[in-house]
Amino acid sequence: MGFLFSAYSAIWIILALYLYSIHSREKKLRSEVERLKQLLESKKDKL
Amino acid sequence: MTDQKRQAAFDSILGVLVLVAMVAALYMAFLQAPREKTMGDLQRIFYFHVPSAVMGILAFAVNFGASVMFLIKKDRRWDNLALSAGEIGVVFMSIVLITGPIWAKPVWFVWWTWSPRLTSSLILWMLYVAYLLIRTYVPDPGRRAMVSAVFGIIAFVDAPIVWFSIRWWRDIHPSPMLETGGLSPAMRPAFYVCVAAFLTLFLYVVRRRYFLESARHEVELLERKIF
Numbered sequence A: 001m002g003f004l005f006s007a008y009s010a011i012w013i014i015l016a017l018y019l020y021s022i023h024s025r026e027k028k029l030r031s032e033v034e035r036l037k038q039l040l041e042s043k044k045d046k047l
Numbered sequence B: 001m002t003d004q005k006r007q008a009a010f011d012s013i014l015g016v017l018v019l020v021a022m023v024a025a026l027y028m029a030f031l032q033a034p035r036e037k038t039m040g041d042l043q044r045i046f047y048f049h050v051p052s053a054v055m056g057i058l059a060f061a062v063n064f065g066a067s068v069m070f071l072i073k074k075d076r077r078w079d080n081l082a083l084s085a086g087e088i089g090v091v092f093m094s095i096v097l098i099t100g101p102i103w104a105k106p107v108w109f110v111w112w113t114w115s116p117r118l119t120s121s122l123i124l125w126m127l128y129v130a131y132l133l134i135r136t137y138v139p140d141p142g143r144r145a146m147v148s149a150v151f152g153i154i155a156f157v158d159a160p161i162v163w164f165s166i167r168w169w170r171d172i173h174p175s176p177m178l179e180t181g182g183l184s185p186a187m188r189p190a191f192y193v194c195v196a197a198f199l200t201l202f203l204y205v206v207r208r209r210y211f212l213e214s215a216r217h218e219v220e221l222l223e224r225k226i227f
Helices: A002-046 B003-032 B041-073 B076-108 B116-137 B141-155 B158-168 B188-226
Strands: none
Touching: A002 B041, A002 B076, A002 B188, B003 B041, B003 B188, B041 B076, B041 B116, B041 B141, B041 B158, B041 B188, B076 B116, B076 B141, B076 B188, B116 B141, B116 B158
16 A cells, blocks of 8 residues: 555656646746836837 | 637636546546456556556657657747657656556566666656756757757657567566456556546646747747847
8 A cells, every 4th residue: 555655646746746837937937028028118118 | 808818718627627537537546446356456556657658658759740840840839849748758757657666666576677668668768858958958949949859859769669668578567458458347447537637637738838838938039129
C-alpha cells in the first residue's frame, strides 16, 4: 500500500506543481502585457 | 462576447471536464477495477502510469509535427505549439519515470534496470529536457525556433524506439497488455476511462501552455515597439 500511495502522491504533486507554474507564469505575463501597453500609450501621448 | 472571454469560458468548461474525468478515473482505478491476483493493489499504479506514457509520446509527436510545420511555414505559432507540447511531454514522462520504479521495486526487487524500454524512455526524457534547455541558451527568437525545431525532429527518433522496444527486444518490462491479452476484460473499462481522463488533461494543459507562449510573444512584440 505504501508504494501505491507514493506513486499516486507523486503523480498529483507533479501535476499540481505544473498547473500552478502555468498559472503563475500566465499571471506574471498578463500584468507585464498591461504594463507595456500603458507604457506604449504614454509614449504615444507624448509624441 | 469577445474572443478572450470566449476562450476563458471554454477553458473553464474544459477545466471542469478535466476535474470530473480525473475523479472518474480515480473511482474506476481504485473502486471499479478488480484487485489483481499476483500483484494485488500495487497493480493499480498501471492505470495512471500507462496513460501518462501514452500522453508523453503523444506530446512528443505533437512537438515533432509542429516542428516540421514550423520549418515549412516559418510561422511562430507552430514554434509555440512545439514548445508547449515538448514541455508537457517532459512532465508526463517524469511521471512515468517516477511511478515506474515505485512499481518495479516490490515486483522486480530493484528500482531500476537498464532494459531497452527503461533505457530508451530515460533517453527520450533527457532529449526533451535538452530541447527545453537549448531554448534558454539561444537569445534570438527566430534562431531559437529554428534550432529547436531541428532538435525536436531529431529527438523524436527515439519515440518509436520506446514504443516498439518491448516488441523488438526481450525485456523485463511487461509486454503490451492490450495486444497480448494480458489485461483482463474486467480491467479494461478502468484503463480506457483513465486514458480518456489523461487525454482531456493533455488537451487542457496544451491549450493553457500554448496561450501562455502566445502572451509571451505579445510581450516580445510590445517590448520591441517600446525600446
